[in-house]
Amino acid sequence: MLACLFITLGFKNTVKIGNAYGIVVVFVMCLTSAYLVLVMIILWKTHILFIFAYILIIGSVELAYLSSILYKLGEGGYLPLAFALYLMSVMYTWNYVHRRKYHYETEHKVSIEEVREIVASTSFQRLPGVALFYSELAHAVPPIFKHYVANIPALHSVLVFVSVRSMPVSKVPIKEQFHFRRVQPTDLPVFTCMVHFGYDDVLREEEVFEDVLVVKLRQFLWEYYGIDVVLANGNEVDEAWSDGIIHFMAEHELEAEEGASIFRRIFIHSYKVLKIALVASFSICLNKKCLE
Incomplete structure (x- = not known):
């Protein structure tokens, strides 16, 4: 609710809010179609000709629609992209440190x-x-x-x-x-x-x-x-x-090694913050019985 209030106060008019909303809708349509292609390839094992036909027909329509509203990025459309970049950085940080932890266990x-x-x-x-x-x-x-x-x-x-x-x-x-x-x-x-x-x-x-x-x-x-x-x-x-x-x-305590780059230290500290937030938000459930 506070985020909605801040966005409204920041944009000050419905035109920019509408542009941001329009960018979100079109990008969601394109991403949904792209994920559907992955599902067709990996899970459904669809014939390659049907996949190409789907990409040509649906993809061309959605890309044309997307290209027609890209000019609105500077008029409020940048907001959902900023949110997307933030969420991507969170997911990349979690994935990067998680992989490093897995490699440590393997070694x-x-x-x-x-x-x-x-x-x-x-x-x-x-x-x-x-x-x-x-x-x-x-x-x-x-x-x-x-x-x-x-x-x-x-x-x-x-x-x-x-x-x-x-x-x-x-x-x-x-x-x-x-x-x-x-x-x-x-x-x-x-x-x-x-x-x-x-x-x-x-x-x-x-x-x-x-x-x-x-x-x-x-x-x-x-x-x-x-x-x-x-x-x-x-x-x-x-x-x-x-x-x-x-x-x-196991409960791992992650620390940056001596001589680690500043980016790696940022990743590890960000991962710790995310982990603390998750532990504070969720209880660990085993066999449908929550252990508080």
């Missing part, structure tokens, strides 16, 4: 040999239950695990490193939602899990994420290792499941 991931040594070590106290470590690494052990064992000399009966990915499709078939791998040798109760969800996928009301994950883990043991491994490890998984499930989520 500092824990090797399989280190995991074997840690799990096989007798210096750790064994705790009942299943431990789920969440990260963005696909079928890899994140740095949080090494940090965890360095500060807490205890390991749970079963360890699962989970990465949840949102796919650019509406629904992912149930059989393809959970992908497990086992850390060798097979006598170690350590697994990695990739979870794929579409943007329309939701768990049913009676389902709980960790329960579904454990069921899929038992199915994985049955399909890939046979009845002997299921009898030996399936019981271990069931016992750990009944003892409880613990969730571990």
Whole structure:
């Protein structure tokens, strides 16, 4: 409401406001058509001739319409473009720092040999239950695990490193939602899990994420290792499941390295501000229960 008031006071007449609104409408039309082309290519797998026909017919009309109002940019039409540039800078900052964080996790991931040594070590106290470590690494052990064992000399009966990915499709078939791998040798109760969800996928009301994950883990043991491994490890998984499930989520503290450019420092500080704003605005919800 305050933004509308400031815009009205700044423009002082409806002509400039109308120009800004007209620019927005036409740009939205053009962007919608452009995104529809992407949908036709990626999701619908439309024949290339139909795509070219759509671009020639619809695109030519909308570009002609757009070119006819570009002269209004200096008469109020610059306002929506300024808003768009601001939002693009916010999204680019978030994406840039997020990618840098992912590269850091990739470069500092824990090797399989280190995991074997840690799990096989007798210096750790064994705790009942299943431990789920969440990260963005696909079928890899994140740095949080090494940090965890360095500060807490205890390991749970079963360890699962989970990465949840949102796919650019509406629904992912149930059989393809959970992908497990086992850390060798097979006598170690350590697994990695990739979870794929579409943007329309939701768990049913009676389902709980960790329960579904454990069921899929038992199915994985049955399909890939046979009845002997299921009898030996399936019981271990069931016992750990009944003892409880613990969730571990990493919280990264980002800092600019020494000698970093001023632009990189601005990106990191802007990312921190955005993250604080998001944390303050939203509660973290897990299995439809908000953790305040």
